[in-house]
Amino acid sequence: MERLNTKLYVENCYIMIENERLRKKAELLNQENQQLMFQLKQKLSKTKNPNGSNNGNNHCSSSSAPGQ
Template structure:
């Protein structure tokens, strides 16, 4: 009789045992889903942080580029002014001769 009770679907212990098993399975599935969501959120946060770092690095490079562009423009204008002054000082020289003269004076 005890043997029949164990196999009876209406037996409270057996039903309770089945419920617990289902419950554990559901909890494991929920835990896996929540863990997967957490991992996805972590990846998303890591990507956002990486994007922010790259954005700030790009802004820094752009600012440095602008500074260098302004400096190059100033040097170009200074070079033009010096070439003009040199041509005024030696009007008989052409541009090639003036450039050659400048190079010779540096050495």
């Protein structure tokens, strides 16, 4: 019985370590996903402007704010 408890304890430790590793990886992937979404939105907002300017001086658009 003692050996089984020890084995389960060690297995549980490995699972917790792997869980933490996967949690960190998921966090990094989420950050990468958010960055890619931000870049995609920037590209899409540039393609909506037919003149190619993105400084907001040529159009009166409430959807394009400087710095976004």
